[in-house]
Amino acid sequence: MKSCAWLILICAVTITLTPLDHSAAQERVSSVVGAVTEIDKANRKVMLQTEAGLVLSIQTSDDTVCLRLPAGERTLSKATAIKFDEIAISDRVLAHGTRSDQTFLAQRLIVMPLAEVARKREHDLDEWKRRGIGGIVREVNAQTGEIIVELRSPNPGSRIPIETSKANFRRYIAGSLRFEDARASKIDEVRVGDQLRALGNQNTDGNQFVAEQIISGAFKTIGVTVTDVDPVKELIHATTLDQKKPITISINNDSVLRRISSPLAAAIAQRAKGETGKSTPPPPAPKATSPVIDVQQMIDTLPAISLNDIKSGDVLAVTGAIESDEAHLVAIKVAAGVDLVLKALAPPPGKPQVVRLSAGLPTVFDFSVIPIN
Secondary structure (H helix, E strand, O other): OOOOOOHHHHHHHOOOOOOOOHHHHHOEEEEEEEEEEEEEEOEEEEEEEEEOEEEEEEEEEOOOOEEOOOOOOOOOOOOEEEEEEOOOOEEEEEEEEEEOOOEEEEEEEEOHHHHHHHHHHHHHHHHHHHHHHEEEEEHHHOOOOOOEEEEEEOOOOEEEEEEEOOOOOOOOOOOOOOHHHHHEOOOOHHHOOOOEEEEEEEEOOOOOOEEEEEEEEEEEEEEEEEEEOOOOEEEEEEEEEOOOOOEEOOOOOOEEEEEOOOOHHHHHHHHHHHHOOOOOHHHHHHOOOOHHHHHHHHHOOEEOHHHHHHHOEEEEEEEEOOOOOOEEEEEEEEEEHHHHHHHOOOOOOOOOOOOEOOEEHHHHHOOOOHHHO
16 A cells, blocks of 8 residues: 555645735635655755646745644654745646746745654554455445445455445546555445455454445456557557457556467466366465455566556556546556467367456456555
8 A cells, every 4th residue: 555644644634724815815825745846945945846746836935834744653743843945856846826827935844754654654564564454345335324335355355344435535547556546435336346455453342344445446347458558658559359449458558568478378277277177276365365366466576567568469458547548547457468368268169258258368367456464
């Protein structure tokens, strides 16, 4: 799980601001979070790059309050005042003020130095490993605030009710599994079949998980055949395996690309056949781990490749967030070499296909993309 330091900060810190005068009120009051890329000490300006890639000029004045926040703090109770000159390149900054075009006039800057960001990230990762669960949503009751999740690990198939009345909800956006990119959400947006991750604790009876934070998303994995690659625009043009419809796949900095090797293709084919009971058992796998996660983990151990390694004619399994535009998908995961798997699964001439396919792929490619403990 990516660091959620700044989302927690924005959601949990109550900031009391100096009232704006009438002219300032005409401008848009907002907050912005980003990493410092440039500092102009003479003019008291910093350039911030947001997670979305936008670059903003942050103008400060003698009245701007600058605070340093220690790692792990969720309120400003332990924040300390600093001077503008103490801000450094790569520091993370939450700025609050008024925005006009590409210029932002800051009333307050909350600074988390780079070392503190790294320390907070490690803290958050440890928290989610120790107190997090993940799985597939099977039931949602918005009236009672309860969500039933089928755990993907360590006991596949087991279900647990999650109590959400005090939980902070987030929703993944297209093309990103960064917690800090996720937008604010609510239980009404959670759907059966969504992937969900929750941070919290079991109740005293051990029959319910009481969530403090919940992040969810709707994802799909499809099979495509590449028709063209545009490395400059970072686009893959392809047709879907099942319906032969054209689709454009966007690659970004968070997209992970790998290529399935021949030995792994044979192992995946065995796994898929093993699910139907039509062949010998699949290769040994860790106990209490579902076949879906097995295949995902197999592919995740492969070396990463670049977009330049993808060629016309390649058959890919592409995972991304479900969007309204079915002709476009922002890739989170891309696995090339799927043609080797399909070849290994092809039945003899005159025989029917015994392995169930979904979107042109064996169902073992129905990847989980939210991290699993």
